[in-house]
Amino acid sequence: MRQGLVLIALLVVGMIAYLALDLDLGGLSPTRGGGDLLLEFLGAAFKPAFDYESGAVPTDWNPFFYQVFAGLWRTVVFAAAAIGLSLVIGFPLGLLASSLAPMPVRVSVRAMIALMRSVHELLWAVVLLAAVGLNTAGAVLALTIPYAGTLAKIFSEMLDEAPPQAFRALQLAGATRLQAFFAGLLPRAAPDMAAYAFYRFECALRSSAVLGFFGYPTIGYYLKLSFENLHFREVWTWLYVLIIVVILLEAWSSALRRRFVA
Amino acid sequence: MIVPAQYRIDRVSLSYGETSVLSDISLAIEAEQSVAFVGPSGAGKTTLLRLMAGSVFPDSGTIELDGRSFAAVCDRGSELRRMRAEVGFVHQDYALVPNLRVVQNVVSGGFSRRGFWSALADLVMPKRPLQQEVLSLLDRLGIGEKIFQRVDTLSGGQQQRVALARALFQQPRVLLADEPVSSVDPTRARALLELMHAVAAERELPLVVSLHDAELARALFGRMVGLREGRIEFDLPADQVDSERLQALYALPNA
Numbered sequence: 001m002r003q004g005l006v007l008i009a010l011l012v013v014g015m016i017a018y019l020a021l022d023l024d025l026g027g028l029s030p031t032r033g034g035g036d037l038l039l040e041f042l043g044a045a046f047k048p049a050f051d052y053e054s055g056a057v058p059t060d061w062n063p064f065f066y067q068v069f070a071g072l073w074r075t076v077v078f079a080a081a082a083i084g085l086s087l088v089i090g091f092p093l094g095l096l097a098s099s100l101a102p103m104p105v106r107v108s109v110r111a112m113i114a115l116m117r118s119v120h121e122l123l124w125a126v127v128l129l130a131a132v133g134l135n136t137a138g139a140v141l142a143l144t145i146p147y148a149g150t151l152a153k154i155f156s157e158m159l160d161e162a163p164p165q166a167f168r169a170l171q172l173a174g175a176t177r178l179q180a181f182f183a184g185l186l187p188r189a190a191p192d193m194a195a196y197a198f199y200r201f202e203c204a205l206r207s208s209a210v211l212g213f214f215g216y217p218t219i220g221y222y223l224k225l226s227f228e229n230l231h232f233r234e235v236w237t238w239l240y241v242l243i244i245v246v247i248l249l250e251a252w253s254s255a256l257r258r259r260f261v262a
Numbered sequence: 263m264i265v266p267a268q269y270r271i272d273r274v275s276l277s278y279g280e281t282s283v284l285s286d287i288s289l290a291i292e293a294e295q296s297v298a299f300v301g302p303s304g305a306g307k308t309t310l311l312r313l314m315a316g317s318v319f320p321d322s323g324t325i326e327l328d329g330r331s332f333a334a335v336c337d338r339g340s341e342l343r344r345m346r347a348e349v350g351f352v353h354q355d356y357a358l359v360p361n362l363r364v365v366q367n368v369v370s371g372g373f374s375r376r377g378f379w380s381a382l383a384d385l386v387m388p389k390r391p392l393q394q395e396v397l398s399l400l401d402r403l404g405i406g407e408k409i410f411q412r413v414d415t416l417s418g419g420q421q422q423r424v425a426l427a428r429a430l431f432q433q434p435r436v437l438l439a440d441e442p443v444s445s446v447d448p449t450r451a452r453a454l455l456e457l458m459h460a461v462a463a464e465r466e467l468p469l470v471v472s473l474h475d476a477e478l479a480r481a482l483f484g485r486m487v488g489l490r491e492g493r494i495e496f497d498l499p500a501d502q503v504d505s506e507r508l509q510a511l512y513a514l515p516n517a
Contacts, residue, residue, distance in 0.1 A: 165353065165355055165356075166358055166367075168357070169351070170370055170371075172315055172316070172317050172346055172349075172351055173347060173351065173371055173374060173429070174344065174347025174373070174432065175343070175373035175374055175381075176378070178378065179370075179373045179378060179381050180373075182381075182382055182385065183366075183370040183385050184370065187359045187361060187362050187366075188359060188360075190361075
């Protein structure tokens with residue numbers, strides 16, 4: 001009932017926004033030149049590039065497949081570094097934001113988490129780019145701030161929802177709260193927490209790719225270059241590589257999840 | 263050798279808001295006794311056990327284990343933990359961690375006598391001597407070969423024994439169990455209660471169990487305490503409890 005009202009309210013808000021924007025779907029029909037470009041772009045999907053599209057590539061450039069591999073590698077490394085750091089920061093914050101922490105701590109940590117999460121990683125990237133320049137640590141930090149916040153929020157909810165019987169029983173057996181947490185509560189939340197962290201790694205991979213648009217040497221950087229040069233077949237190569245990696249990661253994480261949860 | 267424990271429960275009352283759960287309960291439980299709390303659901307059996315374990319504290323009256331009161335240490339963390347550790351408690355829903363192995367669940371019963379880091383290390387990978395200790399305990403309870411299995415792969419009766427093993431691994435001075443056989447069939451219920459009696463006797467622990475099955479209590483326990491609406495109706499040797507008393511104990515309010 002409640003949920004139904006929320007959904008209806010969202011639909012109404014959507015309609016009001018539609019009117020407010022005075023949306024004209026006719027504006028979506030491309031211009032003549034744009035249409036040709038679109039067709040060319042979509043056509044390139046069937047023949048992704050296996051070498052540089054431009055004939056006039058400087059001789060000291062690395063081979064195309066090497067470039068692809070290096071770009072992909074850096075995309076994964078940025079994402080992995082960010083997720084690793086996010087876990088280190090997000091786990092204790094999640095614990096402090098859960099109902100296990102005393103009230104004042106919980107409230108202030110939750111406020112901090114909200115701040116971290118409310119700014120998107122790309123905006124953090126803009127801010128950090130201005131502050132520290134094109135710097136690897138800056139890119140990792142831009143991803144880490146909102147990701148640590150999100151992990152902390154979800155972790156705290158998972159800890160609060162984990163069945164508390166063993167946690168309480170261990171305290172009744174004379175264990176300290178912290179001992180009972182590690183032995184009785186954390187193990188029950190851990191499978192969900194691991195699966196969620198893995199899902200966030202996928203998200204980090206996409207964000208890491210997009211960070212390239214700001215000049216960091218991830219897939220987005222090469223994607224942007226190829227796009228600006230209208231090398232659509234190269235664009236598709238990058239997209240396919242990214243999609244394959246995300247799908248592989250997805251398969252791996254769901255396999256792990258089945259093992260954890262079943 | 264462990265000196266057998268003594269409980270003194272003196273004029274204990276407890277209410278949740280307006281609802282009185284227990285009123286004016288007095289009991290003494292001596293070493294090596296086996297006591298069954300019987301009575302209809304809602305009679306206060308579980309609450310009385312929880313009071314005896316130091317999980318809740320009475321509104322009035324005192325609960326003493328060997329002359330020390332739980333309420334007196336209720337806001338002193340380490341002393342309360344030390345007292346709680348002396349009471350082994352088998353919960354009705356077992357309160358195990360289903361996705362951990364048996365050995366990890368049992369080892370966590372002994373955390374009160376270990377430091378934080380060594381307890382954490384034992385949880386990840388219990389050391390050899392500790393594993394041996396757990397194994398001999400599980401062997402005694404008939405589930406030694408399950409030591410490295412995940413708890414959620416075990417049957418209800420086996421999980422019950424893991425819960426018992428965890429409580430015993432605590433090295434308690436008294437063993438309490440809340441409706442330990444409510445979810446196993448009558449044959450297994452009897453076997454399990456006999457096992458609890460045997461291990462409690464070996465360790466000279468008083469055994470206090472709440473049971474809704476009064477016949478089972480009469481067959482296996484030395485002493486029965488009948489509870490109804492938060493009051494003690496009778497407190498007798500089991501062989502003096504007759505059917506009339508039990509009928510009165512379980513009678514519907516307006517029948």
